[in-house]
Amino acid sequence: MKLLLLNPNTTESMTSLMAGAAQRVASPRTKIVATTAKIGFPYISSRVEAEIIASDILETIAEHHTQVDAVIISAFGDPGLIGARQLFDIPVIGVAEAAMLTACALGQRFSIVTFSDSLADWFRDGVLRAGLENRFTSIRLPSExxxxxxxxxxxxxxxxxxxxxxxxxxxxxDVAILAGGPLAGLATKISGRLPIPVVDPVPAAVVQAEGLVRLNPGIARAGGFARPPAKDTLGLPDSLSRRIEHTD
Amino acid sequence: MKLLLLNPNTTESMTSLMAGAAQRVASPRTKIVATTAKIGFPYISSRVEAEIIASDILETIAEHHTQVDAVIISAFGDPGLIGARQLFDIPVIGVAEAAMLTACALGQRFSIVTFSDSLADWFRDGVLRAGLENRFTSIRLPSExxxxxxxxxxxxxxxxxxxxxxxxxxxxxDVAILAGGPLAGLATKISGRLPIPVVDPVPAAVVQAEGLVRLNPGIARAGGFARPPAKDTLGLPDSLSRRIEHTD
Amino acid sequence: MKLLLLNPNTTESMTSLMAGAAQRVASPRTKIVATTAKIGFPYISSRVEAEIIASDILETIAEHHTQVDAVIISAFGDPGLIGARQLFDIPVIGVAEAAMLTACALGQRFSIVTFSDSLADWFRDGVLRAGLENRFTSIRLPSExxxxxxxxxxxxxxxxxxxxxxxxxxxxxDVAILAGGPLAGLATKISGRLPIPVVDPVPAAVVQAEGLVRLNPGIARAGGFARPPAKDTLGLPDSLSRRIEHTD
Amino acid sequence: MKLLLLNPNTTESMTSLMAGAAQRVASPRTKIVATTAKIGFPYISSRVEAEIIASDILETIAEHHTQVDAVIISAFGDPGLIGARQLFDIPVIGVAEAAMLTACALGQRFSIVTFSDSLADWFRDGVLRAGLENRFTSIRLPSExxxxxxxxxxxxxxxxxxxxxxxxxxxxxDVAILAGGPLAGLATKISGRLPIPVVDPVPAAVVQAEGLVRLNPGIARAGGFARPPAKDTLGLPDSLSRRIEHTD
Amino acid sequence: MKLLLLNPNTTESMTSLMAGAAQRVASPRTKIVATTAKIGFPYISSRVEAEIIASDILETIAEHHTQVDAVIISAFGDPGLIGARQLFDIPVIGVAEAAMLTACALGQRFSIVTFSDSLADWFRDGVLRAGLENRFTSIRLPSExxxxxxxxxxxxxxxxxxxxxxxxxxxxxDVAILAGGPLAGLATKISGRLPIPVVDPVPAAVVQAEGLVRLNPGIARAGGFARPPAKDTLGLPDSLSRRIEHTD
Amino acid sequence: MKLLLLNPNTTESMTSLMAGAAQRVASPRTKIVATTAKIGFPYISSRVEAEIIASDILETIAEHHTQVDAVIISAFGDPGLIGARQLFDIPVIGVAEAAMLTACALGQRFSIVTFSDSLADWFRDGVLRAGLENRFTSIRLPSExxxxxxxxxxxxxxxxxxxxxxxxxxxxxDVAILAGGPLAGLATKISGRLPIPVVDPVPAAVVQAEGLVRLNPGIARAGGFARPPAKDTLGLPDSLSRRIEHTD
Incomplete structure (x- = not known):
């Protein structure tokens, strides 16, 4: 099985960190294909940055989707997730959603622990989009x-x-999520000292991606996640416009 | 007062239709500056298309924001709205949000009436993002x-x-919203035959934009809509990267 | 355009304060017709007082509604708002609702800042009635x-x-509302010192009223805000009973 | 024990119907004191009528509250209920709220069955005010x-x-409520033919009133239902103004 | 009238405490039949303990239901409540649910005050199951x-x-509930010193039970609380299996 | 890895069906240990039956938990799930919860399709307990x-x-869940003919169980899912009482 681990940030060392955390939990025969964004920001940390980069994420998936079994969008706000699920026929996983759904299997209420104030509103949007307000208690941020x-x-x-x-x-x-790409891999190092289970988003996304590939639940041909009918485009990147125009 | 009426679709005749509906309701001294998207789709009608075009919307606003008093993003799913509110200091209005808030001042529960099945899920996202599920009853679609x-x-x-x-x-x-750019201006033509008040999103956005400019409520320097601190960018359009890098 | 600014409190100086704040934001050709309650309380500050005074509010509107284009009920709990919308064919605006809907166009979550403990529960009722719990974070009260x-x-x-x-x-x-008639006009004086946008309910109601008049969305002849069928009354004030008995 | 059964409608035969239904379920030593409104409407059937009559309800309670142990406001929309609970120290029961809380002890989801279209929106307001949307499924209305x-x-x-x-x-x-004063007493006549338990609001209010009197839970001296501090009034009925001015 | 007061804990002195509190508020002719669990725990204080004991509760009711008019399950988490309502034709009351519904008739928002940290999550489940999150503010626990x-x-x-x-x-x-069997009867002793009304769950359940018996709302033969059709059982206690197999 | 697949029904052929569906999706080195209930019902299909059997489920887990890596409770209402998570240190999976969380990764809104009317209310309870009402649209049942x-x-x-x-x-x-043990394995047979992805609960639980074991998120020593402190028991099965008394 091949999983595209798409880092929508431009920082290569972060991609390595994520890929390492992914590989450690992946099945022996799963191959992690990691990419780093060519344009955008060293580290996306707000809603506007997520909106700016969404199109580029979709383009990257358009370039890879025929060669992998599933895609992981590896930024905690899950930029481009909904659109990617519409446009492509393979499972697309967001690390935030995967972490939250995993947390829901471990306890009733989860907190998100992250490292920077500017992330809080962006991450809270993800809770709302997932309809998990009732399962969510707080975002905890360091003061330093x-x-x-x-x-x-x-x-x-x-x-x-x-x-x-x-x-x-x-x-x-009942559970905490350690959110934000730069924290990938930290959970295993500290979980022994923690009073509650702790979820690392990238590994949670990997096991969810593998699980969905094995479950093979079928493709949406109706409903809100069906691929839209062919449509003309103007000035979009090639791979993306071919997917939209149904000429791929 | 100058309002940027940003049509994120590439169809110029639709821009004219919207601008006409806007001008009819605007105050005498308000000038409508209408733009048509240079890239993208003749008519955005799904979530993935909205995600693809968001970055271009932000770029267009970056080019105009110093010369207008407020911006109207004129596609019912309000693409780019949250990001634009973060990034710019003038009021940014989404036609869907403006229509829904207007409907809330006219009755307890509103319906959205539109013309194409593929719009329904995208429009419903807007209701959820606005937290107005309790005020919303249905989306009604024609069968033909x-x-x-x-x-x-x-x-x-x-x-x-x-x-x-x-x-x-x-x-x-209690109220209906006639949603979708191609329906701009229809409400006034048929409202006399309708049993409940009906909201036309573009005019609703115009009066909201004028109102916010006159109220002058101040700029967010904290909270989820404050402009993010200066940050490096890579490969983004000039006007947008200058705004993000605080070099504008 | 003529707007009835109905102060349901008996304090005339408060009416002047509100009318001043209204006039400053109104369009040049809008005339503010301000009234002060003849019976009731110097300043309504609880739910029971709001219930007691609702009938008198409806009577006052019954006396004026044919001579104005819209009505603003100027007490933050919006007493009589729902009933007035049923009974009359012109837009009726509540300052609390107008302030909250305006806040929703400026940010995701709003707080209400007011001056007296006894107002808090009354104001919170308004948030619930508007179905805006998800957009609301707190009521903040001074200790002195x-x-x-x-x-x-x-x-x-x-x-x-x-x-x-x-x-x-x-x-x-993301936004704060300065609630309570006695604070009318304060927002403009202090907004420069504040970290987030701040909404002044009376001016917010004025621009909403003007906007609704210009939008002219039509009259409810069905649904929860249609005028009830003619009905006998016993012992009610003349203007009100005529409106209810359809003899006006 | 004495219970004030306050019929806020002006139709005396309806008072008799309600009082009969109340007496049949009351404890042997409970005395039902029934009153009929002197002003208002033969039968309140909309929100605006409920708002108009609220002040008169509070006045009637002000006249009786020292001579009874609890009050039942006998109109399904519970007009004046919140205000009465603030102003008086004895239990005040609304027939709608009592019926809904009773239904919640009999099943997970209740429907409201009533006889006239115009009541539906008013009754739905009561569900929302009670925060019982999750327990509510439908309002069912006859077509004839x-x-x-x-x-x-x-x-x-x-x-x-x-x-x-x-x-x-x-x-x-799981349960149905037969709502509306004119249906008082019907439940017992037809419950044998019904597939689910059925709640008659007036009797439900009587057993709730008796229960609260016996439980004697204490008086609110803080919170949203504490009696407001003494306040001047202008032009209000004597008994009501004395209660508000703390001169009773 | 006979009420089965079922204490699902094995501590007899607690049964006496509860029975005393029940008898004090019951009508003169109501007889309280109190039982103590034969198996289980001295005091149930968590969700897992409640799940373990539910079957035994249903068995005890199966043994008594033909000889009593209603059943009160006297542990604040209401173990077995939903199942008992399905299986038996007489009213079954949970002390937590009865206390919460009573609190809803006394104020808008209630708090639960209890004595041990381990109870909090179990009690919160009850709030969610009742769909009363909007009426609930907090659980307050002592530190000692x-x-x-x-x-x-x-x-x-x-x-x-x-x-x-x-x-x-x-x-x-607006109201507080003193939760947990060992606190039965405390409310009356301290309510004079408290700023808000306070609900004692066992007495609240008694008046609710008496009320439901007198209301006689009919039996569920459809919906989620109808007795399931006869079904084979294997290895269950006699009285319970007879009730399930419809051989009682 | 060893997974306990606990069938809480007494029908052995159903255990085989479930075990087959589980094995087909499990990793090569995962061993499925399947058990069939010794007491209870051929097929649990209502809430009361689920409550009756919960204690036996906990006892079965108590007998096996030291020899397996995770437990799957294989009845769609997830009987005993919350309690088992408190009492044991290994992951415990409910097939309903696993199916719903899987559905949430495949679309915005899921339906539950099942085969018998009596299951509907029980299954809906699971949606509420999971706090997923906003993601849920309907239960669909056959008429024959x-x-x-x-x-x-x-x-x-x-x-x-x-x-x-x-x-x-x-x-x-956007997604459907084929719910109910007797439908295990059906999804793969028919998914090619279906317009939307379809989730088979038992396989969904298997991949979730394997995922949680590999993620190894740590054990709850605080919060609502920590093992309760040692407590005396009376008359409970040995393995269960040892676990509760901390003598295992």
Missing amino acids: RFQSIETVQEELSESLVQLVEEAAYTDRA | RFQSIETVQEELSESLVQLVEEAAYTDRA | RFQSIETVQEELSESLVQLVEEAAYTDRA | RFQSIETVQEELSESLVQLVEEAAYTDRA | RFQSIETVQEELSESLVQLVEEAAYTDRA | RFQSIETVQEELSESLVQLVEEAAYTDRA
Whole structure:
């Protein structure tokens, strides 16, 4: 099985981090194909940035979808997720949605623990889009700043442990999600010290992707996720316009 | 006052239709500056198309925002609305949101009447994003097909009258929204025959835009709609990257 | 255009304050006709008082409705709003509803900032009636007392600035509403110091009223806001009973 | 124990009907004190009528509250209920709320069966105010008209049986409420023929009133139902203004 | 009238406490038949314990249901309530549900005050099952520990008074429920000192049970609470299997 | 990896059907350990039956939990799920919850298609417990009866295809769940003919169980799913009481 792990950020070291976390949990015969965005932002951290980059995500999937079994969009706000599910016939997984659905199998209420204030509103949108407000208790954020997105995981690890404890004891969360690409892989390092189960979004997306491929539930030919009928396009990237014009 | 009426579709005749409906309701001294998308689709009618075009919408606003007092994004799914509100300091109005908020001032429950099945899921997303599920009763769609997006308003007018009646008598809606750019201006022509008030999204957006400009409620410097801090970009259009990098 | 600005409180100086705030935002050719309640309370501040005064509000509208284009009920709990919309054919605006719908066009979540503890439950009812719980975060109240309803705006202005800051930074509101008739006009004075946009209910109601008049969406002849069929009355004020008995 | 059964309609025969239904279920030593409105409408059937009559309801309670143990407001929309609970120290019961809470003890989802289209929106408001949308499935209305409010119970009894069956088999209601004063007492006559339990609002209110008096849960001196502090009034009926001014 | 007061805990002194509280509020001619669980736990305090004991509760009701008029399941999480309502034709009351419905007749929002942290999640489940999230504000718990379940009421009474005050002043609850069998009877002792009405679940269940018996609303023969058709069983207790196999 | 597939029904042929469906989707090295209930019902089909059997489910898990890596409770209403998650340290999966969470990764709204009217209310409870009302559109049931629970899958297959079509075209579901143990394995046989993806609960539970084992998110030592402290028991089965008394 081949999974496209699409990092919509332009930072290559983040792609490596994610790919490592993905590979550790993947089945032996699953191959992770990781890509890094060519345009956009070092690290997407707000709704406007997610909107700007969505088209490029769809283009990247259009280039790869015939060669992989499923796609993982690896930014916690799940940019482009709904559109990609409409446009392509293979499973498309968002790391935020996968993490939240996994959390729902582990407890009644989950908290999201992340590292930067600017992410909170974007992440909350994902909870609403998933209709999981009733399962969600809080977003917990550290008060201190960090030096670099590449070392934030080490810099803030003590602080993040404490935030999970606050999620458990103050917000009465049953589960915590460690959200944000730069935290990929942290969960396994600290879960032994935590009072509640903790979900790492990238690995959660990998097992969900593998599961959906094996379940093989069929393709939407009706409803809100059916591929739209062929339509003319103007000035769009080739691979994307061919998919939309049904000339692929 | 100058309002940017941004048509994110590539069909110029639709821009004229919208601009006409806008001008008829605008204050005498309000100037409508209408634009037509240079890339994308003749008529956006699904979520994936809305995601693809969002970045281009933001770029267009970036080019105009210093010369207008407010922006109207004129496609019923309000593509790019949240991002535009973050990125720019002037009011940004979505025609769907404006129509729904207007409907909420006219009755308890509103229906959306539109002309094509493929729009329904996209429009329903807008209801959810606005948190107005409790005020929403139904989407009503005609069963017959139409020849052309440019004449749909004439072709289906009898059918749309009947759908509003069904919204009123069967779904118990207090108000109906005639949704979809190609229907701009229809409401005034048929409202005399309708049992409930009917909202035309483009004019509703115009009066909302004028109202917000006059209210002058201040700019978000905190919260989910504050402009994100300056950030590097890679490969984005000039006007947009300057706005994001705070070099404009 | 003529707008009836109906102050359901008996305090005339409050009417002047509201009328001033209304006039400042109104279009040049809009005339504000302001009335003060003849019976009731100096300042309505609870649900029971709102219920007591509702009938008198409807009577006042019955006396004026043929001479104005729209009505604004100027008490934040919107007493009599639903009934007035049923009974009369012109737009009827509640300042609370108008403020909340305006806030929804400026951000995702709004807070209500007001000056007296006793108003909180009444105002929260309005949020529920509008079905806007998902858009609402908090009511913020000052801890100190004030001397007089006529000077509360000056007495508490520093405190109110701070409450808006708490709404923004603690409750993560994107917008704040300065609620309560005695605060009319305060928003413009302090908005420059505030981190988020702030809505002044009376002006918000004025632009909404003007907008609805210009949109001219038609009259409800079916649904929950249609005028009830003629019915006998016993002992009601003349103007009101004529409207109900369809003898006006 | 003495219960004030307040009929806010002006039709005396309806008061008798309600009082009979109340007395049949009351404890032997409970005395029903029934009153008929002196002003207002033969039969309140819409929201605007409920708003008009609320003040008169509060005045009537102000006249009786020291001589009874609890009050039942006997119109299905519960006009004046919230205000009365604030203003008086004895339990105040609304027949709609009592019926809905009783239904919640008999099944998961209830339907409301009533006799006139114009009641539907008013009754639905009560469901929303009670926050019981999740327990509510439908309002069922007969398609035929009736001659008189005094004989509607006999005229429509077959039709109402059928509506309860539709509520059970089509809407999957577990319980039905027979709503509207003119139907008082009908439930016992037809319940043997019905597939699901059926609630008669007036008797439900009587047992709830007796229960609250016996439970004696204490008086609200804080929160949203505490009696407001003394306040000046202008032009209100004596008994009501004395209660508000704390001079009673 | 005979009411089965079923204590699903194995502690006899708790049964006496509950029976005393029940008898004090019951009508003179109502007889309370109290039972204590033969198997299970001294005091059920979590969801898993409630699930384990549910079958035994149903068996106990199967043994008594022909000799009583209604059943009260006296553990705040209402174990077995839904199943019992399906299986038996007499009213079955849960003390949690009865307390919450009573609270809804006394105010808009209620808090639950209890004595042990482990109860909180179990009690919150009950709020969700009842669909009363909108009426619920908080669960308040003491920070100190107690010696024994038999004396917890005395040990913590000062602390519980304070928690009700916090519910009223901080959480803005209009009503408080003193939850948990070991607190039965406490409400009357302290209600004079409390700022808001307070509900004692066992007495609330008694008046609700008496009320339902007197209302006699009919038996569910359709819907989600109809007795299931006869079905074979294997290895179940006699009285229970007879009821299920329709051989009783 | 070893998964306990716990069939809480007493019908052995159903266990074989479920085990076959499980094995087909399981990873090569996963071993399915299937058990059939020794007491209870041939096929659980209502809430009361689910409550009766919950204790036995917990006992069965108590006997096996040290020898398996995860548990699947294979009845669509997920009896005993919450309790089992509290009591045991390995992942416990409910087939209904797993199916619904899988459906949420495939579309916005799901329908449940099943074969017997009596299941509908029980299954709807599961939707509410999961807080997924916003993602749920309908339960679709066949109108015809079937001969035997062991052949229902063949008897009704045409009818079930049609129900999925109605879910897609009428209820606008994006995904359908084929619910009920006797339908295990049907999805793969008919998915090629269906307009929307279809989820088979047992396989969905298997991939979820494998995924959770591989993710290894840690054990709840706080919150609503932590193992309760040691507690005395009376008369419970050995393995269960040892687990509760912490003597295992």
